[in-house]
Amino acid sequence: MRVGHGYDAHRLVEGRRLVLGGVEIPFAKGLAAHSDGDVLIHALCDALLGAAALGDIGRHFPDKDPQYAGIDSRVLLRRVVGMLDAKGYRIENVDVTVVAQAPRLAPHLITMRTHLGEDLGTGI
Template structure:
């Protein structure tokens, strides 16, 4: 059986210090797991004057995501899910929004880099489940187009990619049409 759990030397009696993550990592070799699960979350403020890009597709709407890059809430979320499954830093640390080279960047760049890191570690995507949350625009008519584009981008079979669209029942900034969000869960499989 594979496990991320590791047994570390107990602290000396009377010592309440727990070894830091870095210290524990140095003590044990990282496990090679057959599967790794990652979760991504992203939320962007909606504002006039920006295009609404979701999953690499331009969605007709009066507002778009206010962001340093193109603000693609789905691709940011997918990137974070891949990075999370690999126990790597999040998208904001790898592609900081204060770096001018990412200004207006297409978010497929972030996904491609996360996939490269994933392949370098010997994994491939088993399946992916994404939930888009927006009061408006209605995203259900665009789900298949978004899914098709994501499948092509990730070289995945459509049966392994799920896109769901929900409203937020007019609650909080999403429900008041001031923001859009996404959750993604991903399963990585050892090649």
């Protein structure tokens, strides 16, 4: 068993949509980022890559590379899962914590979990 730890933070800005766990959350601000800014998935990718000793998300998906501009982070997660599969790793369980004063995320948790389960191949 290998364990990884991921962390990501972006500032909230006007004029961006807020995406967490592959779900667009209705909110006045979104996260500043080169991709869609999904910090939940970014932290998860970082944890998975770290557990497999494959570096970090920035190494594989650099924010200076135009091909990742605005990319759906679920695409990145599926690519990370493919990298782990290629190395013979199997994901059994993940746990992610989001710290935010607002907006309320509870109404979106089932959809987030469903997306992550689909992308990881683990179910929920």
